[in-house]
Amino acid sequence: EPEVTQTPSHQVTQMGQEVILRCVPISNHLYFYWYRQILGQKVEFLVSFYNNEISEKSEIFDDQFSVERPDGSNFTLKIRSTKLEDSAMYFCASTGQLYGYTFGSGTRLTVV
Amino acid sequence: GQQVMQIPQYQHVQEGEDFTTYCNSSTTLSNIQWYKQRPGGHPVFLIQLVKSGEVKKQKRLTFQFGEAKKNSSLHITATQTTDVGTYFCAGGSSGNTGKLIFGQGTTLQVKP
Numbered sequence: 001e002p003e004v005t006q007t008p009s010h011q012v013t014q015m016g017q018e019v020i021l022r023c024v025p026i027s028n029h030l031y032f033y034w035y036r037q038i039l040g041q042k043v044e045f046l047v048s049f050y051n052n053e054i055s056e057k058s059e060i061f062d063d064q065f066s067v068e069r070p071d072g073s074n075f076t077l078k079i080r081s082t083k084l085e086d087s088a089m090y091f092c093a094s095t096g097q098l099y100g101y102t103f104g105s106g107t108r109l110t111v112v
Numbered sequence: 113g114q115q116v117m118q119i120p121q122y123q124h125v126q127e128g129e130d131f132t133t134y135c136n137s138s139t140t141l142s143n144i145q146w147y148k149q150r151p152g153g154h155p156v157f158l159i160q161l162v163k164s165g166e167v168k169k170q171k172r173l174t175f176q177f178g179e180a181k182k183n184s185s186l187h188i189t190a191t192q193t194t195d196v197g198t199y200f201c202a203g204g205s206s207g208n209t210g211k212l213i214f215g216q217g218t219t220l221q222v223k224p
Binding site for chain 1: 145154156204209210211214217
């Protein structure tokens with residue numbers, strides 16, 4: 001079964017530092033997403049990405065966040081200056097047909 | 113903004129009992145999807161419902177989409193310990209980005 005791969009599985013960073021979360025979506029998928037889940041809470045939409053550009057973003061996805069697909073396989077989420085409230089599990093997801101996402105196993109980001 | 117509410121938040125059942133979780137959207141949905149998240153895991157796609165009044169079954173799981181396409185339910189017959197986890201409904205809007213708005217989830221505990 002194809003998988004979405006995320007690295008690292010856990011990232012600890014100092015407040016104010018930049019972090020890059022990495023994802024390798026399923027190779028023939030066209031739609032890519034980042035979601036986050038604060039511990040014990042619901043999954044929140046951050047951004048969708050299609051055809052090498054952002055197709056939609058949420059209010060959470062402010063100027064501190066950016067996404068890239070630098071080489072046609074990796075899909076990255078960058079947070080420029082992390083805040084304590086950015087601590088969460090970040091999930092990458094992809095789909096080939098606008099439903100039935102495949103989620104990665106997540107990156108747990110801890111900002112201290 | 114669009115909101116998806118899910119109840120109950122927690123449900124403890126004895127193995128063999130039935131379980132139902134309910135999902136309500138503040139707006140009409142183009143589709144509704146259900147995901148299961150095991151403790152410490154990532155959401156895993158279960159099913160998508162698209163048509164008004166649609167009912168789909170997967171073994172002991174029955175999914176319904178309301179006539180107004182604003183509510184949905186998941187019913188599990190004769191729960192097993194393997195059913196433990198958090199069940200999320202996620203509403204799709206009419207846009208073509210595939211963005212999902214997740215409910216808060218219902219965490220199911222099954223006592224053997």
